[in-house]
Amino acid sequence: xxxxxxxxxxxxxxxxxxxxxxxxxxxxxxxxxxxxxxxxxxxxxxxxxxxxxxxxxxxxxxxxxxxxxxxxxxxxxxxxxxxxxxxxxxxxxxx
Numbered sequence: 748x749x750x751x752x753x754x755x756x757x758x759x760x761x762x763x764x765x766x767x768x769x770x771x772x773x774x775x776x777x778x779x780x781x782x783x784x785x786x787x788x789x790x791x792x793x794x795x796x797x798x799x800x801x802x803x804x805x806x807x808x809x810x811x812x813x814x815x816x817x818x819x820x821x822x823x824x825x826x827x828x829x830x831x832x833x834x835x836x837x838x839x840x841x842x
Contacts, residue, residue: 808816
C-alpha cells in the first residue's frame with residue numbers, strides 16, 4: 748500500500764517543479780529594455796534625419812543622364828552575360 752502512494756507523489760513532485768520553473772520570471776531588467784537595440788540601430792542608419800526640411804535641389808547627375816543610366820541598368824538584366832562552363836577551366840583557354 749505504501750508503494751501505491753509513492754507513485755503519485757513521484758509524478759507530482761517533478762510536475763510541480765516544472766510548473767514553478769515556468770512561472771518564474773528572472774529577466775525583468777532585460778524585459779524592460781526589450782527592443783531598444785533595434786530602435787537604436789534604426790536611428791543610427793539615418794544619416795540626416797531632418798533632410799525632408801531641406802528644399803534645395805540635389806546637385807549631381809541631370810535627368811537625361813539618370814534616365815540613360817537606369818535604362819542601361821534595366822537592360823543588363825534582360826540579356827545577362829553567358830556564364831562560362833566550369834568544367835573547362837584550364838583546358839585550351841586563352842593565355
